[in-house]
Structure formats: structure tokens, C-alpha cells
Amino acid sequence: MDIRFTPEQDAWREEVRDFLDAELPPEKAFDVEFDEDEALWEFSHAFTKKVGAKGWLGLNWPTEYGGLGRPPIDRMIMSEEFEAREAPLSGSIGWGLTAGSLLAGGTEEQKQHWLPKLGRMDLHVAEGLSEPAAGSDLASLTTTAKRDGEHWVISGEKTYTTWGTHADWLFTAARSDLTASRHRGITMFLVPLDLPGVSMSPMLNLGGGRQNHTFLDDVRVPHEYMIGEEGGGWHMIMNAFYGGGIHAGHAYYERAFAAVLEHCKQTRRGDGLLIDDPIVRQQLGQLALIAEQLKMLTYESVSNFNNQKPPSFGGAIGVVVSKEARPRFFELCNRIVGPLCQLQEGRFAPMRGQVEAWYRHSYANHAGGTSQVKRMVLATRGLGLPR
Amino acid sequence: MIDLEFSEQQQLLQHTARNFFAAQCPIAKVRSLETSDLGYSDELWKSMAKLDWVGLSYPTELGGAAGSILDLYVLYAEMGRCLAPTPHLASSVIAGETILRGGSEAQRGRLIPEMSRGDLIVAPALTESDGAYGADAVQLVAQADGENGYRLEGAKILVPYAHVAGQLLVAARTGSGPDGVTLFLIEPGAKGVDVEKLGNIANYPLFAVTFDGVAVSRDAIVGPVGAGWATLEPVLDRASVLQCAEIVGAGEAVLDIAVNYAQQREQFGQPVGKFQAVQYLCSDIAIDLHLTSLLARQAAWRLDAGLPHAREVALAKAQASESAQHMVRQAHEVQAGHGFMMETDLQLYTRRAKHWEFNLGDVHHHLDAAVAAL
Numbered sequence: 138m139d140i141r142f143t144p145e146q147d148a149w150r151e152e153v154r155d156f157l158d159a160e161l162p163p164e165k166a167f168d169v170e171f172d173e174d175e176a177l178w179e180f181s182h183a184f185t186k187k188v189g190a191k192g193w194l195g196l197n198w199p200t201e202y203g204g205l206g207r208p209p210i211d212r213m214i215m216s217e218e219f220e221a222r223e224a225p226l227s228g229s230i231g232w233g234l235t236a237g238s239l240l241a242g243g244t245e246e247q248k249q250h251w252l253p254k255l256g257r258m259d260l261h262v263a264e265g266l267s268e269p270a271a272g273s274d275l276a277s278l279t280t281t282a283k284r285d286g287e288h289w290v291i292s293g294e295k296t297y298t299t300w301g302t303h304a305d306w307l308f309t310a311a312r313s314d315l316t317a318s319r320h321r322g323i324t325m326f327l328v329p330l331d332l333p334g335v336s337m338s339p340m341l342n343l344g345g346g347r348q349n350h351t352f353l354d355d356v357r358v359p360h361e362y363m364i365g366e367e368g369g370g371w372h373m374i375m376n377a378f379y380g381g382g383i384h385a386g387h388a389y390y391e392r393a394f395a396a397v398l399e400h401c402k403q404t405r406r407g408d409g410l411l412i413d414d415p416i417v418r419q420q421l422g423q424l425a426l427i428a429e430q431l432k433m434l435t436y437e438s439v440s441n442f443n444n445q446k447p448p449s450f451g452g453a454i455g456v457v458v459s460k461e462a463r464p465r466f467f468e469l470c471n472r473i474v475g476p477l478c479q480l481q482e483g484r485f486a487p488m489r490g491q492v493e494a495w496y497r498h499s500y501a502n503h504a505g506g507t508s509q510v511k512r513m514v515l516a517t518r519g520l521g522l523p524r
Numbered sequence: 525m526i527d528l529e530f531s532e533q534q535q536l537l538q539h540t541a542r543n544f545f546a547a548q549c550p551i552a553k554v555r556s557l558e559t560s561d562l563g564y565s566d567e568l569w570k571s572m573a574k575l576d577w578v579g580l581s582y583p584t585e586l587g588g589a590a591g592s593i594l595d596l597y598v599l600y601a602e603m604g605r606c607l608a609p610t611p612h613l614a615s616s617v618i619a620g621e622t623i624l625r626g627g628s629e630a631q632r633g634r635l636i637p638e639m640s641r642g643d644l645i646v647a648p649a650l651t652e653s654d655g656a657y658g659a660d661a662v663q664l665v666a667q668a669d670g671e672n673g674y675r676l677e678g679a680k681i682l683v684p685y686a687h688v689a690g691q692l693l694v695a696a697r698t699g700s701g702p703d704g705v706t707l708f709l710i711e712p713g714a715k716g717v718d719v720e721k722l723g724n725i726a727n728y729p730l731f732a733v734t735f736d737g738v739a740v741s742r743d744a745i746v747g748p749v750g751a752g753w754a755t756l757e758p759v760l761d762r763a764s765v766l767q768c769a770e771i772v773g774a775g776e777a778v779l780d781i782a783v784n785y786a787q788q789r790e791q792f793g794q795p796v797g798k799f800q801a802v803q804y805l806c807s808d809i810a811i812d813l814h815l816t817s818l819l820a821r822q823a824a825w826r827l828d829a830g831l832p833h834a835r836e837v838a839l840a841k842a843q844a845s846e847s848a849q850h851m852v853r854q855a856h857e858v859q860a861g862h863g864f865m866m867e868t869d870l871q872l873y874t875r876r877a878k879h880w881e882f883n884l885g886d887v888h889h890h891l892d893a894a895v896a897a898l
């Protein structure tokens with residue numbers, strides 16, 4: 138056992154910090170999930186391309202696909218540093234989900250073709266999996282893909298498409314074989330969003346960001362944009378969800394914690410500083426505990442990789458803990474700050490209104506699937522209980 | 525005898541109020557009011573006044589309907605259910621009842637009838653920039669200025685409805701300790717008063733009011749000098765219970781939203797409400813709601829019965845603040861992605877619940893108050 142970073146890893150962290158010092162002015166830091174400001178997005182695109190140009194988007198990928206072949210821990214360290222500064226890295230559906238899917242189930246030719254492009258952020262991909270009637274039960278999706286010569290004709294409706302208006306491609310799943318069982322007949326595609334038949338309408342969210350309804354109306358997609366094998370979509374989605382890079386989710390909470398702690402050290406309520414209030418101290422302790430739990434779950438993923446161990450409890454425990462911790466963490470932040478936590482802006486709003494915004498953002502915890510469903514995975518796959 | 529039921533008249537009021545708000549304040553209207561300039565509907569307010577609800581608890585000789593706290597409770601549960609934004613808690617209850625208790629004959633005669641007609645809104649300005657709640661938190665200075673007056677210097681925040689108020693009821697410090705708080709009536713248009721809108725999670729009409737050497741005369745004082753908090757405190761107890769009632773009504777709506785969604789939304793070939801995980805979430809909401817309702821009804825009844833009530837009021841608001849948060853969180857779990865979209869009604873409740881959770885004291889304040897009352 139050794140829970141330390143090596144000198145090489147420390148040096149890598151320094152390199153990442155130097156890059157961020159040079160390329161990310163603090164006023165350009167923003168949360169790409171909840172801010173639609175055009176100028177900031179322009180910055181985010183340029184910034185992400187610079188990260189791509191260094192090979193860091195595909196840091197862990199094999200070198201033959203444009204990656205740097207570095208171990209997952211390096212990506213985790215990079216992620217910690219990026220999160221710590223709220224670096225506006227965009228395009229995670231491309232270099233994260235789509236690339237992860239390709240690596241898990243793409244053909245050699247597809248990997249050669251797409252991965253270098255994704256690693257450079259040449260294409261900005263959005264995720265088109267969920268449908269109005271297919272949320273947790275994704276395998277019930279009804280978007281269809283019909284083969285027509287060298288094209289596929291795709292029709293259906295996708296929903297909750299995040300970054301739909303910033304992206305130029307959609308990584309999507311469609312039913313290519315209506316006679317096959319529900320898990321067998323699904324095929325993945327990368328669909329250019331400027332093709333005839335694609336349209337979107339906005340779904341504004343509580344966090345101040347936007348998802349989209351994406352309508353695919355007889356969209357003719359060239360066969361070479363199919364990803365993986367025909368009918369191999371389900372297998373690919375499942376493996377990509379479990380096999381993606383190691384994201385330092387805990388660093389988001391550590392950043393929030395540091396800001397709240399600082400607020401408590403500087404802010405008086407009644408006779409004393411917040412930091413001296415015994416109730417506030419308990420609440421800060423709770424925040425620190427949550428952040429630490431999440432950090433150890435991240436580090437465990439790194440350790441599992443190093444030891445070639447499968448993820449604990451079917452890979453579900455980290456997901457359940459982080460999804461359930463999110464609203465709780467920010468409710469606690471509200472209570473620490475007190476009634477002023479409802480303020481969004483202006484000179485009376487504590488921490489420039491961040492506490493208020495974080496709390497609204499916290500209900501995005503269902504993105505990617507709910508904790509209830511993940512708990513069942515934990516219980517069945519993780520604990521061996523009957524399904 | 526143990527009887528937790530509302531009287532027949534109260535049930536009638538409940539029925540009338542439910543129909544009234546369903547018709548006059550549907551959720552689409554709540555949405556549009558949130559982003560309107562005023563943040564509430566004067567028309568709705570005047571209609572409430574015509575039904576005698578604005579001055580429901582005021583004596584009949586001053587234009588009121590001599591209603592009890594339990595009567596108000598019924599009304600508040602219905603306002604909460606439909607999220608009606610009204611100045612009732614701020615003006616009718618906190619300001620109005622304080623004036624009734626502490627005001628001079630002249631002040632009552634001048635203000636209360638106008639208030640119960642819905643023609644005058646009085647906005648209580650209690651909280652200051654640190655957000656603390658209680659007598660100690662009143663720091664805004666009222667300095668004696670010659671024989672006949674005072675000068676006020678300082679700021680109040682989270683002042684509801686200050687933009688449409690004809691008068692502000694300001695708690696200010698004229699001496700030290702709990703007996704050093706004095707209440708003043710000040711016009712928002714008076715020289716040196718500045719009213720500034722505060723953007724907030726619920727888009728609720730909340731304001732910061734600053735006082736820059738504002739001169740007030742002695743006849744603007746409500747109650748004896750130094751007795752401000754003693755006058756205010758019993759009224760804040762009543763207001764806290766009504767805040768609980770509003771949360772109960774809203775909780776019923778949140779429960780309906782969650783249960784209806786669980787019945788209608790199908791995944792894996794069945795309504796999601798058939799999954800035990802979702803049943804647990806829905807039952808959590810029902811439990812929170814039910815407990816809040818029981819504790820709040822007890823507190824309201826004790827107030828009406830003139831019995832000691834400090835403990836019961838504090839426990840009710842502690843429960844209500846906790847529930848307000850927990851109910852919406854569980855409903856978000858039920859609605860998952862849908863609950864995060866602005867198109868769902870749930871988010872309206874989520875945002876308002878944050879205001880209510882902290883209004884008139886948060887969980888910790890009230891748990892502490894409950895222990896102090898033991």
C-alpha cells in the first residue's frame with residue numbers, strides 16, 4: 138500500500154499547472170454544463186483545442202490512435218488540476234464517451250480514422266442516447282436506422298441532448314434490426330448535425346443551462362459513420378460507460394469546499410466568525426467527509442487499474458455515492474451560508490451567488506443514469522442478490 | 525379530547541380557497557408572475573381582500589374578520605399548494621399584527637382598515653446583512669436626534685415586497701440587549717431610503733433597503749421604545765406556524781407531482797412507481813409532509829388556545845424547514861431528468877422551498893429555540 142504520488146507524477150502535475158497558468162485566465166473559468174455565454178464558449182473551444190494539440194485529451198489512448206499511451210493516473214491528476222480551476226474543457230462526449238466506445242468496440246479501421254480526430258477535438262460531439270420513452274431503460278429506444286445502399290436512413294427523437302447547439306456531431310444509437318432482441322438490434326452512429334432532417338428545440342434546465350430535443354427525420358448518414366459493428370451498439374454503450382477514463386469528480390467538491398471554508402473564515406454572523414460557530418464546524422466537517430469519500434473512490438479506481446482488479450461492487454458504488462452526495466453537499470453549503478444562500482447576485486450575495494447556483498446545479502445528478510438503478514446494479518452484480 | 529380535524533367552517537374555507545387559487549392563480553400564472561416586474565398580482569391581492577382574507581385575523585371593527593390562526597393556517601396551506609405569491613405573510617401577518625399589538629390607537633385606526641382592504645402593504649424590515657435571525661441580529665442604529673426624533677443608519681436585506689410597500693416596519697437598535705430594539709414605520713420614499721431588488725433563487729420579491737441618516741419622528745414608533753422585539757416576537761411565532769402551513773400545502777402539491785409522475789412514466793414496461801425504489805421516494809415525501817402537518821397544526825392550535833407554545837412552534841418550523849428541503853429532493857429523484865427541466869412544475873416548488881426553508885429561522889435556529897423552551 139502506498140497512497141502517494143511519485144516524483145514523476147508530481148512533475149506531471151506541475152506541468153499541467155503551468156499549462157493552466159499560461160492558458161486559462163481565471164475570468165475565463167466556467168462550468169460548461171451551465172453557462173451558455175457565447176464568448177466564454179468561444180474561449181472553451183479554443184482552449185480545448187490547445188489541450189488536444191498537446192495530446193492530453195487522448196492522454197491514455199494507445200499511441201497508434203493519436204494518444205500518448207500514459208497511465209490512467211496521469212489523466213486523473215490532470216483532471217484534478219482542471220477541476221480545481223474550473224477549466225472549461227468541452228467536448229467530453231467526443232474524447233470521452235465516443236472515444237471510449239471506439240476503444241471498447243470499434244473496428245481497427247474506425248479507431249484509426251476517428252480517434253486522432255477526437256483527440257484533437259476536430260469534431261465536437263453531443264450525446265444522443267436518451268429518448269422521450271427511453272431513459273433508464275435505454276434499450277427500449279425506438280429510433281430506427283434502415284440500410285439504403287451506402288447510407289443509413291435514421292429516424293426518431295432523441296432527448297436531453299446536452300451541448301447540442303455547440304456540437305457538430307451526434308453520437309447516437311438507433312435500432313438497425315427490428316427483429317432482433319432489444320439488446321442485439323442497436324447500432325451506433327456518428328451523425329453530422331448539419332445533415333438535412335436534423336433539427337433541435339431547446340429544453341432549458343434548472344441549472345441555467347440547456348439540453349435539447351433532437352429530431353432525426355429520415356437523416357441519410359453515410360455507412361462509414363457507423364461506429365462499431367452493426368448490432369453491436371448495446372455492448373459498446375455498456376462497456377464505454379464502465380470503461381471510460383478516470384475523472385476526478387472529487388475535485389469539484391474540493392473546490393466548492395475550499396470556497397465555502399474561506400467564506401466561513403472571513404464572514405461574521407452575530408458575535409463571531411462563521412468558522413467559530415460549532416454548528417458550522419459540524420457542517421464543514423460533513424462537507425469535508427463527502428469530498429474525502431469521493432476522493433478515495435477515485436483513488437480506488439486508479440488502484441484497481443494498477444492492480445488489474447475489476448471495479449468494486451460492479452462499478453456502481455462510486456456512482457451511487459456521488460449522485461446521492463451531490464444535492465446533500467450543496468444543501469449543507471446552503472445551511473452554512475444561511476438565508477443569504479438564496480441570493481444570486483449583487484453585493485449582498487455571498488460568494489458571488491455561487492452557493493445558490495451550485496445548489497440548482499446539484500439536481501443534474503441524474504445525468505447518465507439514476508442512483509436508484511445503480512443501487513440495483515450494486516445489489517445484484519456487486520452483492521450477488523437475485524435480480 | 526384529542527381532535528386534530530379542522531372545524532366545518534375551516535373545511536369550507538379550505539374548499540373555497542382551493543377553488544379560488546386554482547382558478548385565479550394557476551401554475552402558468554405563477555410562472556409569469558415570477559418574471560414580471562412586480563413579482564405578484566395586485567389583482568389577486570385585491571380579490572383576496574374582497575373575500576376578507578387579507579385582514580382575516582384582524583378585529584372586525586378595523587375591517588377584519590376576527591379569524592384564528594387555524595383559519596389562517598387553512599388559507600396558507602392553499603396558497604402554498606399553488607405557490608401564490610402574495611404579501612400576506614409579510615404585510616397582513618408580520619406587519620399588521622405587530623401594529624395591532626403594539627401600535628397606538630391612531631396608528632391602528634389609520635393603517636389596519638386600509639391594510640385589510642388590500643390598499644396598503646406594510647413591509648417588515650428585520651434581517652440584516654449577515655442573515656442572522658433574532659433580537660441580537662438587529663444592529664441598524666436609530667440614534668436619538670433632538671427631542672422629537674431619531675436618525676436611522678444601516679441596511680436591511682431580504683425585505684419582502686418593499687417595492688410596493690406604503691410603509692416599512694423597521695426594527696432598529698435604540699439601546700443594547702434584547703430590550704434595545706424599537707420598531708419604526710417609515711415610508712420607502714422618505715429621504716435617505718433606498719430600495720434595491722435582490723435577485724434570488726425563487727424570483728421572490730425580496731429587497732435590500734438602506735437607510736442613510738433617515739430622519740423619523742417619535743410618532744412613527746410602534747409600541748414603546750425598546751419594546752420592539754417583545755412586540756414582534758409573538759407575531760413571529762404566528763408567522764412561523766403559517767410558514768409551516770404554506771410548506772404543508774406546497775408539500776401536498778409536490779407529493780401529487782411525484783406520485784402522478786410515478787404512475788404515468790413507464791420504463792422497463794411498467795410504471796416506475798412499481799419499482800420499490802420509487803415507492804420509497806414517494807413515501808418519504810408523504811411522511812415528511814404528514815409530520816409537518818401534525819406538528820404545525822398542534823402549534824397553531826396552541827396559539828389559538830392561548831397555551832404556552834414556544835416549544836411546539838419551534839419544533840414545527842424545524843420540521844417544516846427540514847421537510848421543505850427533503851421533499852423536493854426526493855421528488856427530483858422520482859422525476860430524474862424531467863425534474864431538472866424548467867418545463868416541470870417541480871422546479872418552481874424547489875426554488876420557493878429554499879426561500880421558505882430559511883424564512884423566519886432555519887432548522888438550527890428552531891431546534892435551538894425548542895431546547896431553550898424545554
Ligand SMILES: Cc1cc2nc3c(=O)[nH]c(=O)nc-3n(C[C@H](O)[C@H](O)[C@H](O)COP(=O)(O)OP(=O)(O)OC[C@H]3O[C@@H](n4cnc5c(N)ncnc54)[C@H](O)[C@@H]3O)c2cc1C
Pocket residue numbers: 263264265266267268271272273274296297298299300342348500501502503504505506507508509510513789791792796799800801802857858859860861862864
Ligand atoms: C443534466 C442532464 C443532462 C443529460 N444529458 C444527456 C445527453 O447529453 N444525452 C442523452 O442521451 N441523455 C442525457 N441525459 C439523460 C439521462 O441520461 C437520463 O436522465 C437518465 O438516463 C435517467 O432517465 P430519465 O431521466 O428518463 O429517468 P427515468 O428512467 O424515467 O426514471 C424515473 C424514476 O424511475 C426510477 N427507475 C427507473 N427504472 C428503474 C428501475 N429499474 N428500478 C428502480 N427505479 C427505476 C428512476 O431511478 C427515477 O427515480 C441528461 C440528463 C440530465 C439530467
